[in-house]
Amino acid sequence: MEALVYKDKKMLRRGYTTGTCAALAAQGAVSFLISGIWPETAELMTPAGQMVRVPLMEKKAGNGAASCAVKKDAGDDPDVTDGLLVFAQARFLPENTGNARVIIDGGEGVGRVTKAGLDQPVGAAAINSVPRRMIETAVAEVLEEAGLDRTVKILIFVPGGEKTAEKTFNPVLGITGGISILGTSGIVEPMSEEALIETIRAHMQVLRSEGRRFAAAVPGNMGERFLWSYLEREGIGKIPAVVCSNFVGRTLDMAGELGFSGLLLAGHLGKLVKLGCGIMNTHSKEGDGRMETLVACALRAGAGTGTLKRIQEANTTEQALEELKAAGILKETMGALLERMDWYMRRRVPETLETGILVFDAAGTLLGATENARDLLVLAAGEEPAGEDGPDNGI
Structure with a gap:
């Protein structure tokens, strides 16, 4: 495997996914079932076209099964999930089990899907499609090499997976009891954004599968807290909220693609102000423009030269807010900013998707909102998700 990649001015080491781990472990366990000899290592070609060879650990056999x-x-x-041991147990089944040669399930520490809209159906182990194909291919190659036409059951389990899953988005997505076995390329690219983007998409797909048409997006925990406090103050019920991190533009794209009717964005000024100059990925490496945007909006609000200079030289948006308050133009400046943010968001989405914005300061005080913001939240709170009891995935 090509181990290093240049990223953010550094040489970083690549890794391999839980899906690759599961397939390699399955290969090793089946090899023992066939030969009675444990291989020291297992290797496979990942979907990314990179070969991975690893040592096999924790080898055990008995009662017609083998695991490593x-x-x-x-x-x-x-x-x-770094450092977790991903196990595969292999067991031959009678020949009359049907056409399937490789039957795959999850055990301890592997999550179960409880909501529709994810890669696997409700009730299935959270072992995604690409890892399943990798496991099937790895096992089939070992069987073919041995000239065997047998049905094999592979059980993937991850001790400690349930505890680790608490640190992931699985509880929000409706995956319970453990981690997901993931990977589309088989390789972990260091500091990759794609895994997080796919998590955002998965959450939004779950919401649409529940029949929801309205939702909120927040950059992180701060935006989530502020939105919750606002809903409580306004007497609005719980609503589903997607954590979009820095990927505001991609989240808007997904909302349009998946057929949402409304999406409200809520968060701290320091993050969302960048939308006022059209920056839809709010990570600092993608651009800043915070003070320049506030200067332009303050100018529209009638700020004098001294105020504009002090805003431009401010280190934080909170410091800039103090200047706006002192000049008595905070409300007018926030109004101008919201107009700009709203224009860029509406420009990004189809006409069928209505967008709204709530902006807060660091104390959670509402600085401004688009005219439709409260209405969108009321519509979101009034939706009943599909299902027997209406699962509560609100914030």
Whole structure:
């Protein structure tokens, strides 16, 4: 495997996914069932076209089954599953079990899907499609090499997976009891954005599968807290909220693609002000423009030269807010800012998707809202999700 990649001015080490770990462990366990000899390592070609070879660990056999583990290595990516042992237990089944040659299920530490809209159906183990194909291919190759036409049951389990899953989005997505076995390329690219973007998409797909047409998006925990406090103050019920991180533009794209009717964005000024100059990825490496945008809006609100200069030189948006308050033009400036933010958001989405915005300061005080913001929240709170009891996935 090509181990290093240049990212953000650094050479970082690649890793491999839980799906790759599961397939390698399955390969090793089936190899023992066939030969009675444990291989020291297992190797496979990932969907990304990179070969991965790893040592097999925790090898055990008995009662017609064999199991072994592969240690998850996320490289230099800050992945909470890094270091977990991903086990595969293999067992031959009678020949009359049907046409399936490889039957895959999840055990301890592997989540179960409880909501529609995800990669796997409700009730299935949260082992995604690509890892399933990787497991099937790895096992089939071992069987073919041995000249065997047998049905094999593979059980994937991850000790500690349930605890680790609490640090992931699985509880929000409706995956209970453990982590997901993931990966589309088989390789973990350090500091990759795609995994988080796919998590956002998965959450939105769950909401649409419940029949919801309205939702909120927040950049993170701060925006979520502020939105919750606002809903409580306004007497509006709970609503589903998608954590979009810095990916405001991609989240808007998904909302349009999935057929939402309304999406409200809520968060702190320091993050959302960037939308006022058209920056839809709010990470600092993608651009700033915070003070420049506030200067332009303050100018429209009638700010004098001294105020504009002090805003431009401010280190934080909170400091800039103090200047706006002192000049007595905070409300007017926020109104101008919301107009700009609203224009850029509406420009991004189809006409069928209505967008709204709530902006707060660091204390959670509402600085401004688009005219339709409260109406969108009321519509979202009034929706009954599909299902027997209406699952509560609100914030």
